[in-house]
Amino acid sequence: MNPAQIGKNYDTITDRWSDDRFNMKNGIDQHKKAISxxxxxxxALDVGCGRTGRIMDLLAKEGFKPEGLDISEKMIALARSRNPEWNFYQEDICSYPLSEKYDFITAWDSIWHIPLDKQVSVISKLANALNPTAS
Structure with a gap:
């Protein structure tokens, strides 16, 4: 499946990530460790941010200015409605150029959606978008 198809598929199941149906603690401890x-x-950039905002909320609480990127139009629309003050991009990370430098980048539960032949270039792109003085 290509990223556009994945985005369309996620558009049909956005309700599965509602606050009352999704484990909002998923990945939080791992992110706290990384942030330390x-x-x-x-x-900070959350690739595959989805709609819940749980990781972006943590990033904001930890002093970052979070931005979110997701291929799903509906996930991004719901994320924007939840946090209109943050920047969100409805884009394909495989082709979207990262022109900013970030002090923290996460791609929790999203890299495995990237086609195998694109994974090296995407991970390289993310690594190159890290601010070298952040750590």
């Missing part, structure tokens, strides 16, 4: 290694708390 980061000194600078500027911009």
């Amino acid at each position: 290694f980061v000194k600078l708390r500027g911009k």
Whole structure:
């Protein structure tokens, strides 16, 4: 399945990630551990942010200015309605150019959706978008 198809499929199941149906603690402890290694708390990017905002909420609480990126139009629309003050991008990380530097980037539960032949370039892109002075 290509990223556009994945986005359309997620558009049909956005209700599965509602606050009352989804484990909002999923991935939080792992992110807290990772964040503990980061000194600078500027911009952060959540790739595959979905609609819940749980990771972006944590990033904001930890002093970051979070931004979210997701291929699903409906996930992004719901995320924007939840946190209209944050920047969200409805984009395919495989082709979307990251022109900013980030002090923290997460791709929790999203990298495995990327086609195998694109994974090295996407992970390289994410690594290159990290601020080298953040840690």
